[in-house]
Amino acid sequence: MRTISSIVAVALVATIVGCGSGETREAPPGTKPESMLKKEEPAGKDLGIGPVKKVDIPETIDEALAAKGKETFEAKCTACHKIGKRFVGPDLTGVVNRREPEWIMNMILNPEVMVKDNETAKALLAEYMSPMANQNLTEEEARSVLEYFRTLK
């Protein structure tokens, strides 16, 4: 349903463009087109759907844990995520500022359900089109990746 409405929206946009005043507005080179989907702010904290209900985040970054997380991330995730640029999936720089830690871990551990039933994840799928892959990380591994994300400012 959402898909259909967005297609309609796209069609409308196309029509508007088609009826435009002849003036072309080009995006500056190097920028990616913005998604046309509204990013809805969820009411309350969006923890996502999955096994992780609550994560305790220490004040200071656990460097050893973050190092382990970096190793896992590079082995299992870098085929789709690059740090500092959008690739197949989003740039994860600052992801801990955009999402709750529970949401991040649930997205790693339970992506099939997340992209189906969680509004934020659904919007991301609609924007990126490639599904978030389930790389079968353990909960400990996902936690270490989260700690690594805390180092990406």
Next chain:
Amino acid sequence: MKKTIFSITAVAISTTMLISCGGAKKGGDSGGALSGKNAEKVYVAPGEYDEFYAFISGGFSGQLSVYGLPSGRLFKVIPVFSQDAEKAYGYNEETKPMLNTSYGFIPWDDAHHPDLSQTKGVIDGRWCFINGNNTPRIARIDLKTFETTEIIEIPNCAGNHSSSYVTDNTEYVIAGTRFSVPVPQKDMPISEYKGNFKGMLSFLKVDQETGEMDLSFQIMMPGFDYDKAHPGRGKSHGWFFFTTYNSEEAASLLEVNASQNDKDFIAAVNWKKAEEYIKEGKFKTMPAKYAHNIYDEGTQMATSTMEKDVKVLDPAECPGLVYFLPTPKSPHGCDVDPTGEYIVGSGKLSANVTAHSFTKMLDAIKNEKFSGEAYGIPIINFEDVLGGTVVQPGLGPLHTEFDNNGYGYTTFFISSEVVKWKVGTWEVVDRKPTYYSPGHLMIPGGNSQKPWGKYLLAMNKITKDRYLPTGPELCQSAQLYDITGEKMELLSDFPTIGEPHYAAGCPAELIQPNQQKIYKLEDNKHPYAAKSEKESRVERNGKDVHIYLTTIRSHFAPDNIEGVKVGDKVYFHVTNLEQDYDVPHGFAMIGANNSELLIMPGQTETLVWEPKQVGVWPFYCTDFCSALHQEMQGYIRVSPAGSSTALSWSLDGE
């Protein structure tokens, strides 16, 4: 239109009237199979699972198919003895050695009798064994992955047909020869067959941890045709029984000349005794060249080793090793009931089904009730070993399996039926037609100490008018019967691949929980794996170019490659970085004289391509992987031989 409706109504009304007036139904099958009750029995609702796995051989297709029962839905065709371009089996560098033999690479065989591993006489769901009939081989399929993981060639054998049956605890897998041949092979007149040709029975020991087979010993038998076999079980554990035909030792026009004797034999082999003789050193070591191919899940590669010799026992020199039980006439099926007491021989040319008694056999041996000997092997008096006879149940009995209530079920090829009879009283209690000419049948667990019963699957050789026609050749079929009641009930029939020669079945719960869903990347020991995009690269070694390629939804890394030249031999080593269940990727290269690759999550497979034309050539993913599957592609630039284009590779300009 009106007319049609009217006539259908008319038919419906008249049929209803006929039936409700007790009018006899013609044909006998359609009424039963079409009734709602039977439809419900084979209906597995969307999202539900079948109760049983059925492993049905593909016969001349060389493969093994996996079906669900009662639905009759096909889940997988496992490549075993034939190359399979869909899965790259026998095409990629990893699996080519699986099809190596002493005759070189053989891309086909005739796959006949699957049998499932057992523990204490009960099917355990670990492995499935199956024989290659033409170039004698036995294969083992691992039921964690549903892949062929081992193939061993059988030397001194021809027409490996009385195979591949397992003993009560999978101590041995058996391979017997259908065609006798000179042993060792030599140049000699065919007319001198009698007394000079030999039939080998091979005993392959199975490692209980790994499943690996080892050709432990062979028994050199007289030159008959050893047709089918089954192990003793329970009380008769330690023995193995083989039906024979052509005890006439004819080498020409066998359909006449091998049908002269009223009785042929079931050979009873005491394999525990054989083990003693081997220990005592009573064997001869014969030179024998045979391939042993093993797929290693760690390196994900198969290796082929050529073995050099085999231990051979001669029954004439080993008293108590083999006895002959006279059995009418040219028996095919050799089936042992769940208690191990009765050895049932289905004489293809006999009016009766003959059951020998194991207890009587032991007594006859002890009291030497012999009627003679053949090539030094004692022949037991027929009356002194006979346990019972199912009298004139039908024409052309072939194969018997058993249920959990003390009944035997036998297929009749000529009279096209399945007949149910009581073990011990030998009375026929039911018969049902098959469509048409059944060979073998299968009851889940029906050749073990613990049959689950419930269903009987008859596998037919002839289809004729049963299905929508598809030119001169129709698919062969399997028919499912409910055997829970006193009378059998035909539930459904479904198409099969190749020739559904024989089958083995067991409850899904023995296999389903042990399924491997992915191959862990960290366990991938493939020498050419690239376990992350960072490791993807291209290397040149003389004219060999090794491309370490990775896949993930939905791109290759690298996807732009330059510096390849005409005349190079290019190895694509493709690693699937996915770690998610049921997300394989495919790989296809334009102009490759080869198949595609189909790589499971965490696996590496290798395709060889020898570019012949200058240009820029695409490769792509063949297995629909995501919404952007169409975008999963790459280019390779092929420069002329001797060009100076540097080797380079990139993804997204990096």
